[in-house]
Amino acid sequence: MDLSFLSAPDVGPLLFLGLCFASFATALLGTLTGAAGGLILLAIMANVVRPEVLIPVHTVVQLGQGLSRTLVMRKHVVWETVAPFVVGATVGALIGAKVFVALPMDWLQLILGVFILLVTWMPKLGRIGGVRARFVGVGFAATFLGVFVSATGTLIAPFIAAASPTRHNHAATLGILMSFTHTLKLAAFAFVGLAIGAYLPLMVAMILTGAVGNWLGEAALLKVPEQRFRLIFQICLTLLGLRLLWMAAQSGGWV
Numbered sequence: 001m002d003l004s005f006l007s008a009p010d011v012g013p014l015l016f017l018g019l020c021f022a023s024f025a026t027a028l029l030g031t032l033t034g035a036a037g038g039l040i041l042l043a044i045m046a047n048v049v050r051p052e053v054l055i056p057v058h059t060v061v062q063l064g065q066g067l068s069r070t071l072v073m074r075k076h077v078v079w080e081t082v083a084p085f086v087v088g089a090t091v092g093a094l095i096g097a098k099v100f101v102a103l104p105m106d107w108l109q110l111i112l113g114v115f116i117l118l119v120t121w122m123p124k125l126g127r128i129g130g131v132r133a134r135f136v137g138v139g140f141a142a143t144f145l146g147v148f149v150s151a152t153g154t155l156i157a158p159f160i161a162a163a164s165p166t167r168h169n170h171a172a173t174l175g176i177l178m179s180f181t182h183t184l185k186l187a188a189f190a191f192v193g194l195a196i197g198a199y200l201p202l203m204v205a206m207i208l209t210g211a212v213g214n215w216l217g218e219a220a221l222l223k224v225p226e227q228r229f230r231l232i233f234q235i236c237l238t239l240l241g242l243r244l245l246w247m248a249a250q251s252g253g254w255v
Contacts, residue, residue, distance in 0.1 A: 008202040015048055016202060023206035024213040027065045030153070031171050031217025032224065033236045038062050038153045038178070056186070056196045057203060063182035064207025069175030069214040076172035078163055084132040085177050088139030093184035095144055106251035113244030121234070131163060143181045153178050154240050157233070167221060167229040175214075 008016070022044045030037020042058050049057060070077065142156045153174060160177065164170040196203075221229070249255045 008199045010050060011048065011199075011202060016205070019045065019048070019202065020205050020209040023061060023065070024209040027069070027210035027213030028217045028220075029213075030065070030174075031069060031214050032220055033232050037065075039240060053196050053199065057199050059182045059185050060196070060199075060203045061206045061210065063179055063186065064203070065210035065214060066175045066179035066182060068207070068211035069218075070172060070179060072214055072218050073168060073172035073175065076166070076168040077176050078160075078169050078173045080131055081135045081160070081163055081173060082176060082180075084135040085139035086180050088136035088141075089143040089181050089184050090139075092140040092143030092145075093187060106248045110245060110248035110252075113241045113248060117238060117241040117245075121238070134159065135163075139177070139181070142177075143184050154237065157237060161230075161233060167224065167226055167233075170229075170233075171218070171221060 011019070022041055026037040026041040026044075028037075029040065038058075041061070042054075045058055046054055138156050138159050145155065156177060157170075157174060160170055160173050164173055224232075246255075
């Protein structure tokens, strides 16, 4: 059987199928846990996709996953967070497209890791100020940093958790806010002339398999008690925060 159509630069048919499965699994995980899916998919893709196109391709796939999750769970979106988030995200994208992040990567990882742990285990920090002002800042930070590190769902997840009465609200709101973030990032990438057309078949296939993962995740979420969801969410974010601290220590030569 000729599977040559399942290809992209340096991505053969078997790897193509493997990445599609990874998209499905991480979308399912992301819906169930409210975090982690995008970051895990980025870590997988970082080992097999060219560095110069990794973040744009990952962004397109995450956009597709976010839109499909929003479509499936649209009635659960916490809409009061959306408009202020978009305002901050637009500013973050405009600045992120032009500004080089001077902060060393190890310090950036350290700050993000500490921040995630603090907001996860001290939830009142995620409720500082009014919803509008808070999500303007969250939108700016998520999109500005996302231009450089792509998977920033972990950054905004604690704030969404603080504003979401239920796990369904959390998953749906995360999906729509990250969709706006990824859309603006893609506009920023287009502004600086990045081209990823050769990866279109791969991106479409990963978006479709991610949509299936979102659909199954939403169905499974109905069976997960609210208290258990919150616990799983905290554990996942804690592990991701600790991972960032470990990566920071390694990058900085501290261990």
